[in-house]
Amino acid sequence: MHQLYRHTLTTIAIVCTLLFTACSSDDEEPIVANVEVVVENTVAGHPLKLTDTTYTSPTGDIYAVHELAYFMSNIKLLNASGEAVYIEPDSYHLIEEQTGKRTFTLKNVKADTYTKLQFGVGVDAARNHSTDQYGDLDPSSSMVWDWDTGYKFFSLVGNYTANTKAGGLVFHIGGDANYKTVTVDLQQPLVIKATEGNRITIVTDLNAIFQDPHPIDFDEINTAMTGPDAAKIAENYSTGFFRKVTAE
Amino acid sequence: MSFVTRLLVTFIVAGGIVACSPDTDAPPAPQAEHKPTPYQLNIPATLSRNFIIPDDNPLTEEGVLLGRHLFYENRLSGNNTMSCATCHQQQKAFTDGKSVSFGIDRLPTKRSTMSLANMLWFTAFNWDGSAKSLEEQARGPIENPVEMHETMANAVSELQRTPIYPPLFYKAFGDSTITEENVLKALAQFQRTLISADSRYDRYLQSKEVFTPDEAEGMRLFMTHPEPSQGIRGGNCGDCHGGTLISLKGFHNNGLDYTFKDNGLGGVTGRETDNGKFKAPSLRNIALTAPYMHDGRFKSLEEVLDHYNEHVIYNSPNIDPLITEASNVQNGRSLKLTADEKQKIIRFLHTLTDSTFIQDPKFANPFTR
Numbered sequence: 001m002h003q004l005y006r007h008t009l010t011t012i013a014i015v016c017t018l019l020f021t022a023c024s025s026d027d028e029e030p031i032v033a034n035v036e037v038v039v040e041n042t043v044a045g046h047p048l049k050l051t052d053t054t055y056t057s058p059t060g061d062i063y064a065v066h067e068l069a070y071f072m073s074n075i076k077l078l079n080a081s082g083e084a085v086y087i088e089p090d091s092y093h094l095i096e097e098q099t100g101k102r103t104f105t106l107k108n109v110k111a112d113t114y115t116k117l118q119f120g121v122g123v124d125a126a127r128n129h130s131t132d133q134y135g136d137l138d139p140s141s142s143m144v145w146d147w148d149t150g151y152k153f154f155s156l157v158g159n160y161t162a163n164t165k166a167g168g169l170v171f172h173i174g175g176d177a178n179y180k181t182v183t184v185d186l187q188q189p190l191v192i193k194a195t196e197g198n199r200i201t202i203v204t205d206l207n208a209i210f211q212d213p214h215p216i217d218f219d220e221i222n223t224a225m226t227g228p229d230a231a232k233i234a235e236n237y238s239t240g241f242f243r244k245v246t247a248e
Numbered sequence: 249m250s251f252v253t254r255l256l257v258t259f260i261v262a263g264g265i266v267a268c269s270p271d272t273d274a275p276p277a278p279q280a281e282h283k284p285t286p287y288q289l290n291i292p293a294t295l296s297r298n299f300i301i302p303d304d305n306p307l308t309e310e311g312v313l314l315g316r317h318l319f320y321e322n323r324l325s326g327n328n329t330m331s332c333a334t335c336h337q338q339q340k341a342f343t344d345g346k347s348v349s350f351g352i353d354r355l356p357t358k359r360s361t362m363s364l365a366n367m368l369w370f371t372a373f374n375w376d377g378s379a380k381s382l383e384e385q386a387r388g389p390i391e392n393p394v395e396m397h398e399t400m401a402n403a404v405s406e407l408q409r410t411p412i413y414p415p416l417f418y419k420a421f422g423d424s425t426i427t428e429e430n431v432l433k434a435l436a437q438f439q440r441t442l443i444s445a446d447s448r449y450d451r452y453l454q455s456k457e458v459f460t461p462d463e464a465e466g467m468r469l470f471m472t473h474p475e476p477s478q479g480i481r482g483g484n485c486g487d488c489h490g491g492t493l494i495s496l497k498g499f500h501n502n503g504l505d506y507t508f509k510d511n512g513l514g515g516v517t518g519r520e521t522d523n524g525k526f527k528a529p530s531l532r533n534i535a536l537t538a539p540y541m542h543d544g545r546f547k548s549l550e551e552v553l554d555h556y557n558e559h560v561i562y563n564s565p566n567i568d569p570l571i572t573e574a575s576n577v578q579n580g581r582s583l584k585l586t587a588d589e590k591q592k593i594i595r596f597l598h599t600l601t602d603s604t605f606i607q608d609p610k611f612a613n614p615f616t617r
Contacts, residue, residue: 138296138297140295145472145490146468146486147453168569170574222573223475225480226478226480227475
């Protein structure tokens, strides 16, 4: 009986401790923040408008965009010494103009001063060939092809009028070789001081997809999926497309 | 544990809970007799875990059961001869086998009955996307003069006068006074449970089934946009009917006509650039849902494949780039599949038939046993 009584007292002590811990807020806790990432797709300085607005490509062709979507994955935040302090787990975000899906939130970001954002465009080979669901990876996603080829990484569908012909633009870029890692400087460092109110804004420029380093003339290339033309587009989206990244 | 100990522990735990909980000055909740049971949706491995159920219409066992009764309820039509299930017949994957549907006055509508499956994952309903939720959608056919030709108000008062419905509405919504809103909510709840994901294709994706070489090649062709410069042949179907919903949920002009008798999406948005666009529906159970297209013009899957391969009207206004830019020969003007490739795609389409779904007693007429 005595032993049981002691046992009980111990239990009570533990319960009390747990309750106190649950109720109290510890001022010493380091800040773990949410960072909202907002993507603004633009063309030559103007917000992208789908379908009814035409644009002039760097090679002088006229085009309109019906759909624009791409995956940003494996997001990392780097500090001034180049260390990836923040690595988002299961990090796959679909940016999709036609449904207005242009934001996502990085969770549990440790307080630090971040100077670079790193991410992949597309889906890494480890996750590109399965129906497993991580982040925005989803077997019923609009970016699915089949599980041999994997996901479309970048999809642009529209119309064009070039010098010699006119028709449709279908750039469905995928294939493991076209998964690209992009590292961009934040124009001013992201300094985490509070759990909320942190934001990274990424401004893209669609014309860069048709310009640098490979100019895309729609007279010659108006569709691409996995071949050499797709590789050109993929190189282009890994260079100038993510034009400006700011933090606040 | 002794009685004293138990009392002590109880006291401390209770004290802790009180200490943690916010002050509750609010009056005590009324005696809650109405407690519907949450409906456990089993999301199949091959479909997305992401879907939206409206906050104001959570799925409950009682709501779904009521919705199932209403789905099969003739009182929702003007002369009490038709229910939703008249056109949406389970054994045909909730279609009716007709080119276009007919209402109570034997008048034809302008469109073919759509199959009902996996609507949980869609956000635009009807061939023209005119309804943004299943709740909104349900009102359309009931009130349309060429469909069920009833007013919601009249349907509600008829249901109210029955012995069975007021208690069913009470159990589902806590109110035996029937409202239009609750009729539509219950119908939407039932329809959200219509999940089809037990086809041979689903089992293939989970390595529980083997495809014949023709089916496997048909699937590959179905999902592939042709790239003749790379030697990649494709049927180009997956550009609009891709993913495991076998629909990317888009609206497209697939080149059926040069002039439109029915503007489709354009009739809803008022935009000229949307004229001739219709929903690319899910092709799940497609072998059961003939005739095909929004107006049911094609009797067979062979005719459908022939259209996409040989008869697309390429100068149709707003024709989709995904169609115009797809050919199996370089600079080709049409798809150019072989007869053998078309047959293989049809073989694959047959793997999308879900015999569990069309026989599931949970979806059957509750009035006949």
